[in-house]
Amino acid sequence: MSRYKQASHVYWRCQYHIVWTPKYRFRILKNKVGKEVFRCIHVYCSQLGCEVVELSVQVDHVHLVVKVPPKLSISKLMGALKGKIALKMFSKFPYLRKNKLWGSHFWQRGYFVDTVGINEEIIRRYVRHQEKVERQNQLEIELD
Template identity: 70%
Template structure:
């Protein structure tokens, strides 16, 4: 993979670390829902000529490192991905729509985004090993709870 991408008159490297959560941060992105979401993010990113560098779907949030072309804003990319994945998940798993909590909104309104610069490998490693980080954090929280 080249360090830079190019189009007709530009060389670019617009790479971002993005994190977003389901509504109410419900822990539902596991099993088949998580697998479908994982595939969908790749499909919809390719539709917008974006390249997924790292992707990790946790039970209550999504970590994504993605390269966007300079012609596409992060907000329009996120609106597209969150909107399309929500529609796809609601159609593929109709029981999700039956929960009165959703109100036809699968994702939380906002998201976190940070540009990836020189610390790319550190961020990619963090996203890749998010499972382990989450489990270590849960263990630490449990220990703290037991001490109190």
């Protein structure tokens, strides 16, 4: 299979590593909330014509490696993902909206994005192993 995708007049391979966090980096992306965020990212990415390559939802941030067609800008993708997921979370888990600090915003305003080029496997491995690193850090903190 080719590493490149094809549209009517273009061959492309646009891959990005994106990281974003909940408002105030609250540690709320766990259990049912984290699973719903994971599911929503897959659903909304496929609706936008994107392909999720790697995804890791940590308790306080999300790592996503995604293939994005050239007709879709990263800012539009992130606006759609963060906006739709926030609406879904507030409707499915109404207790989240009760915290006055949210101000009806689920996500932090910005995000990190980097293109995935020659270091693709390194970045994919990093995203895959984020959960292990997070657990080890928590154990070290608890033992101190």
